[in-house]
Amino acid sequence: MNSSGSSFWSSGSVPLIDAGVLSSIIAVASDIALVVSQNGEILSVLVNPNETSFGKLQHWEGRPLKNFLTRESIPKIEAVMAAMHDGEAPARSVELNHSDNAVWEFPIRYSFHPFGSDGSFLMLGRDLRPIAETQQQLVQAQMSLEQGYEARREFDARYRLLLRTVRDSIAFISVSDGKIKDLNDPAAALLGSTREDLIGSSFAQEFRDKRREEFIEALINAAISENTTGLEVQSRRGRQRIIISPNVFRAAGERILICRMSTAEETATRFDNLSNSLASVFEKGPDAIVFTSVTGTIEACNDAFLDLVDAAHAVDVRGRSLADFLGRGQIDMSVLVENARRTGQMRMYSTKLLNDFGAKTPVELSATFLEDRGEPELGFIIRDISRVDAMRKAPVHTSEESSRNVMELVGSATLKEIVSETTDVVEKMCIETAVSLTRNNRVAAAEMLGLSRQSLYVKLRKYGLLNRDGDGD
Numbered sequence: 001m002n003s004s005g006s007s008f009w010s011s012g013s014v015p016l017i018d019a020g021v022l023s024s025i026i027a028v029a030s031d032i033a034l035v036v037s038q039n040g041e042i043l044s045v046l047v048n049p050n051e052t053s054f055g056k057l058q059h060w061e062g063r064p065l066k067n068f069l070t071r072e073s074i075p076k077i078e079a080v081m082a083a084m085h086d087g088e089a090p091a092r093s094v095e096l097n098h099s100d101n102a103v104w105e106f107p108i109r110y111s112f113h114p115f116g117s118d119g120s121f122l123m124l125g126r127d128l129r130p131i132a133e134t135q136q137q138l139v140q141a142q143m144s145l146e147q148g149y150e151a152r153r154e155f156d157a158r159y160r161l162l163l164r165t166v167r168d169s170i171a172f173i174s175v176s177d178g179k180i181k182d183l184n185d186p187a188a189a190l191l192g193s194t195r196e197d198l199i200g201s202s203f204a205q206e207f208r209d210k211r212r213e214e215f216i217e218a219l220i221n222a223a224i225s226e227n228t229t230g231l232e233v234q235s236r237r238g239r240q241r242i243i244i245s246p247n248v249f250r251a252a253g254e255r256i257l258i259c260r261m262s263t264a265e266e267t268a269t270r271f272d273n274l275s276n277s278l279a280s281v282f283e284k285g286p287d288a289i290v291f292t293s294v295t296g297t298i299e300a301c302n303d304a305f306l307d308l309v310d311a312a313h314a315v316d317v318r319g320r321s322l323a324d325f326l327g328r329g330q331i332d333m334s335v336l337v338e339n340a341r342r343t344g345q346m347r348m349y350s351t352k353l354l355n356d357f358g359a360k361t362p363v364e365l366s367a368t369f370l371e372d373r374g375e376p377e378l379g380f381i382i383r384d385i386s387r388v389d390a391m392r393k394a395p396v397h398t399s400e401e402s403s404r405n406v407m408e409l410v411g412s413a414t415l416k417e418i419v420s421e422t423t424d425v426v427e428k429m430c431i432e433t434a435v436s437l438t439r440n441n442r443v444a445a446a447e448m449l450g451l452s453r454q455s456l457y458v459k460l461r462k463y464g465l466l467n468r469d470g471d472g473d
Helices: 006-010 019-029 071-085 129-165 185-191 212-224 264-284 303-308 330-343 386-392 398-409 415-437 442-449 453-462
Strands: 032-036 042-047 094-100 104-114 121-127 169-174 180-183 231-234 241-251 254-263 288-293 298-301 345-354 360-370 377-384
Touching: 019 121, 071 094, 071 104, 104 129, 169 185, 185 254, 212 231, 212 241, 212 254, 241 264, 254 264, 288 303, 303 377, 330 345, 330 360, 330 377, 330 442, 415 442, 415 453, 442 453
Parallel strands: none
Antiparallel strands: 032 042, 032 121, 094 104, 104 121, 169 180, 169 254, 231 241, 241 254, 288 298, 288 377, 345 360, 360 377
């Protein structure tokens, strides 16, 4: 017997196989097996017992094979049947897609084996669904990669365009090794070299008397510091004084410094322009702006404030306390100063502004504590809300409705009880308003209501307004 074992099969050594055993062997040897007549009718269907996903296919028997193939597979089986009719069995396997009532489809790779004298042939098939699913996953993965690459290319194009068109000198520095990862042409020109030569070089060596570790640490400290003046250095090539304003961020697990660089002259010009713009807003702005000492003494104000208080000149108000112009006087001033000093600023404080003639104007104030100077100051922005306040007010039917509600109580309670009940309601509303205006500052609220601190606490307990979390002042 040769190595292929052909003499064993052709010598008659193998006994005839029982029909039941043969069908089992065929079913196990393939995922699905079909016996098809010469005219394309399915005579028998054998399914591998381990393949339960096909379901029951016995209804295929006795029906044309074309009824269970998709449209693109019908020409393939017609070509195979024509070749089988001419006595030529296909040498290669053919992939066919089955469809059953258009509900589901599955691809099968068939090999064709003629037998018998009536032109029938056996189709042994392998299920291609696992391969198709794997191919589909690979296609989806490839599409995801392509989308990721496309998004990255688009982001890189935007980044390159922004870096090229921006006029500021910008450099990206790696925190781990202190090398320049990227920079634009203005930054390269400021450092006295070309962009190609600087990328990948040490950032510290571009400046005089700077060591890498200490310099990077100084940049990080400047980036996380609240001081925005930047770090002043001197370039090694041009001997220019350069101001570096760094920011730190993390990308792909690496910390990167983005450094905006400018000469000291450019920085001074920029601050001069900003100062001029702020001065113009102070002089021509529609909102009143007032600068006072920490005690509330007016040091400077604009014309808008003079218009609100009907003062002829700044000399008339300079040196006076801002409390003189507030509706609740020193109480308003204490609330504003205390909250501004505690949190740095206070927003949207409503009160009324008085002038020397007794006229009142509804206003909203915001206060900022300016401590970045030798003598700390307070900056106030005051906005006239008289028109807005008039629009917010309800129609003048409130008093009539209130009177009607009080009249309905007549007869259901004594006069003393009615007066006591309405007094409690008004008293509670006043206390709630005072506590809200002073942001739960009990001392200021007591002063605003003209009560002692102990009396205020008694009334807070009486009306259930005493919050344990806000017990302190």
